Amino acid sequence: MSAVDHLPAADLPTDFCGIRLAHPIVNGSGTFDAIAARRAFGEAIVEQFPFAAFVSKTVTVEPRQGNPPPRLWELPGGLMNSIGLPNKGLSGYMAHDLPELAGLPVPLIVNVMGFTRDEVAKLVSAFAERDEVAALELNVSCPNVETGLIMGADPTETARLLERVRPLTRKPLIVKLTPNATDPGAVAEAAEAAGADALSLINTIRGMALDPRTGEPWLGGRTGGVSGAAVRAVALAQVADVAQRVSLPLVAMGGVQRGLDADDLLRAGATLVAVGTESFRDPLAGARIAQELARMRANPA
Amino acid sequence: MSVRDEPITTDDGRRTLAPPARRRLQILARQQFGAYAVLRVADPHGPPPRPGQFAMLAAAESWGGGAGERPFLPRAFSVLRARPGELEFLLEDVGPGTHRLAELDVGDWLWVLSPLGIGFAEPAEELAGRRALLVGGGVGIAPLAILQDELTASGAHATALLGFRDGIHAAGAALLRDARIATNDGSFGHEGLVTDLLIAELDADDHAVVYACGPPPMLEAIRIVCAERDIPAQLALESGMACGYGACFGCVVPTKDGYIRLCVDGPVIDADQIESALIPGTGH
Numbered sequence: 262m263s264a265v266d267h268l269p270a271a272d273l274p275t276d277f278c279g280i281r282l283a284h285p286i287v288n289g290s291g292t293f294d295a296i297a298a299r300r301a302f303g304e305a306i307v308e309q310f311p312f313a314a315f316v317s318k319t320v321t322v323e324p325r326q327g328n329p330p331p332r333l334w335e336l337p338g339g340l341m342n343s344i345g346l347p348n349k350g351l352s353g354y355m356a357h358d359l360p361e362l363a364g365l366p367v368p369l370i371v372n373v374m375g376f377t378r379d380e381v382a383k384l385v386s387a388f389a390e391r392d393e394v395a396a397l398e399l400n401v402s403c404p405n406v407e408t409g410l411i412m413g414a415d416p417t418e419t420a421r422l423l424e425r426v427r428p429l430t431r432k433p434l435i436v437k438l439t440p441n442a443t444d445p446g447a448v449a450e451a452a453e454a455a456g457a458d459a460l461s462l463i464n465t466i467r468g469m470a471l472d473p474r475t476g477e478p479w480l481g482g483r484t485g486g487v488s489g490a491a492v493r494a495v496a497l498a499q500v501a502d503v504a505q506r507v508s509l510p511l512v513a514m515g516g517v518q519r520g521l522d523a524d525d526l527l528r529a530g531a532t533l534v535a536v537g538t539e540s541f542r543d544p545l546a547g548a549r550i551a552q553e554l555a556r557m558r559a560n561p562a
Numbered sequence: 563m564s565v566r567d568e569p570i571t572t573d574d575g576r577r578t579l580a581p582p583a584r585r586r587l588q589i590l591a592r593q594q595f596g597a598y599a600v601l602r603v604a605d606p607h608g609p610p611p612r613p614g615q616f617a618m619l620a621a622a623e624s625w626g627g628g629a630g631e632r633p634f635l636p637r638a639f640s641v642l643r644a645r646p647g648e649l650e651f652l653l654e655d656v657g658p659g660t661h662r663l664a665e666l667d668v669g670d671w672l673w674v675l676s677p678l679g680i681g682f683a684e685p686a687e688e689l690a691g692r693r694a695l696l697v698g699g700g701v702g703i704a705p706l707a708i709l710q711d712e713l714t715a716s717g718a719h720a721t722a723l724l725g726f727r728d729g730i731h732a733a734g735a736a737l738l739r740d741a742r743i744a745t746n747d748g749s750f751g752h753e754g755l756v757t758d759l760l761i762a763e764l765d766a767d768d769h770a771v772v773y774a775c776g777p778p779p780m781l782e783a784i785r786i787v788c789a790e791r792d793i794p795a796q797l798a799l800e801s802g803m804a805c806g807y808g809a810c811f812g813c814v815v816p817t818k819d820g821y822i823r824l825c826v827d828g829p830v831i832d833a834d835q836i837e838s839a840l841i842p843g844t845g846h
Contacts, residue, residue: 297808297826301678302582303570309582318811326820331843333802333812335658337632340804344811347821481842489634490626518626541805542626542636544582544675 271551278433282313289537290372311547324350329481339489343482368395389430396433416451423455433458461512504530520553569609596733612681613709618806622671633659640705699776725756781839795833
């Protein structure tokens, strides 16, 4: 039996910052590698691409190898990861990843992160002139090495970053909020005031696990980010709060496994819903969830 | 997919591409071999795996979501054996995932994403007149069974050397033909390590290629023995995986060229790609 095989693409046309999408389901950055998926599945994954837009993994100016293993820890109803943003760096991405990702049948959103405002500016400027890129997402869940503050945990830091990079591009700028902040809603308001076009949330929630044999942190990076069904209620609360406080379109994510979960986030005020950890369990989860959502819309209970 | 398509292979024939849709497959048989269970499932439309490729398995019921806590993610298993329209998997009940899978019986259903990863190199080009030594430890004997099937079918002789901790685990040796056995407690076969058997074989005739899968300390010992004697070795490694197809970046292992994702750049690697088979977070 292959009930999810060759699903027709869900027909739920959605406008996001002027980008026309076939449906509102995308992937969370860093949860689906379209290039690796093509190695595993061949052209079938391109022909049945599960998302309405593709959000690529975080790009930094310099290449990064990522954190030492172990990088994963399964939780009740979830996963904790400490991956460490491995990527080829800006020039490697431009040379190797961008040409391949531009061939996907959906718009491309590039996620970038810098350790200083100048680094973010360099990345935004580089992608601003690439027609293959529909929008940019700013990963602000990292420390500004100049101030030591997590950029996205502080409204002032977030505003200063936006003020620096907003003039560099006319492409939509999405700020990915971190849930590891005292008041994500205040950061959302600061991002809106400083010119963000959209917000995405939630990123993973910081956590830790100890190796039962040694009592030391299990993950090579010591702490990790919690995702999956376990964070769904947190995501819904944060999305509902941010939706009340800003008028920007929201890309909502956190533990989405079914059309019903996506529908909850849309009802809370989101425009798009991203699928992350569920794709680890099922490569075509995005398509299935979009289909379930379309069925719910066609036959409201 | 009503018709079985011709499988597409890449990576020099070492990878058969997987359909991106998980398949819901029914268990046809469950057989106990001492501490191990073998699940045989009907897979009428799946492409046949290369020896050494793996599958991500989850029980169709009581796995993730809903009231279930752990297991949440699917688990990676090397294919034990493939016959037309059927796959076999070997499992040992050691954690929440394998415990749930070990509860399953004939008629139950699995979600299966398969075949994944890079398998063993094609024997004809790899062997070039050398003999094949298959060295397995514990549940790691699984990919050597399908490899032995292929080697035997191609007319090559494949000597199996298998190590287990004790007699109840050594019952798994029945899954390969003509296996020579070592047990840690001496309850079956040679008392000691499977690497003792390997060294004896190589002392007798070192014109060989080694194919190995098992716990990291065993693989590390094999890697060192083969490196010292300049014997080509392919190792099927293990690393905790969330997805099996390169999405999560969780299963990296350090190599001489930096980290590789074991799910897309392995699980079978050439022994000279790594400095050590003792991968953090594996083997327990």
